[in-house]
Amino acid sequence: MTTTSLSIILPCLNESGALEGTLQKLTALYAHAEIIVVDDGSSDNSAEIATRMGAKVIRHPYRKGNGAAIKTGARQATGDILIFMDADGQHDPADIQRLLAEIDKGHDMVVGARGMESQASTARLFANTFYNRLASWMVEQPIADLTSGFRAVRAKLFKEFLSLLPNTFSYPTTITMAFFRAGYSVSYIPIVAHKRIGKSHIRLFRDGVRFLLIIFKIGTLYAPLKLFGSLSVAFFLLALSYYGYTFFTDGRFTNMGAVLFTTAILIFLIGLVSEQITQLLYTRKE
Known part of the structure; x- marks a missing residue:
């Protein structure tokens, strides 16, 4: 896989603490890749850091949501393969090559699956385990990580489903189930997600209620x-x-x-x- 066909998309909301280090690693490993930072209405200097580091910066005038930033980045990307990853230091840029290796084997989307040691809390571990098992039952295929935001996907196929994707953190669930429903090939590789730098934007109660709705979305999207x-x-x-x-x-x-x-x-x-x-x-x- 050549880096000329690669677009790396990072949704960003007040990630000035980790963004520079993440971009340094990305540019060192993928100097010819298109790196897109979608600033989702940050109140810090994240956009300035990304511009200084040479990334293509797209700014939302106000906060629209993680899924909205993903969609914006996908629309602007020119690469044949899209890489989605967090800008908060959780995802290791070195793992991108492992994702691409699976794409080269013929898969349409490859997801970095977090293990138990990578879960932020016991509650998140329980919730993610439940979602994974429910989704696996629905599609009758093993799903190792339904909600992971670290993935590689063929751009042409991903863009088919932009209108289905929500503007919230539940976009990984939606695109995963959409790919299975359409008969596209989805693969998983184990990764270690590091502790994020900065404050999490997920709120336990608000997003907990929202993720409960994912259960029904899983069913209505797939079967x-x-x-x-x-x-x-x-x-x-x-x-x-x-x-x-x-x-x-x-x-x-x-x-x-x-x-x-x-x-x-x-x-x-x-x-x-x-x-x-x-x-x-x-x-x-x-």
């Missing part, structure tokens, strides 16, 4: 009927059990039993309609 079908079966079994209980104790079919059976049917129909909408969405993309 809605699988998610809603499972919920429907659960409600149907609950309804059947409740009906059996009331029949043997009271000898009748209660209103609650009817509600549970109706709920099971409605959830199944919602899944069926969602499946058709999702299929139309991806057909339009193709």
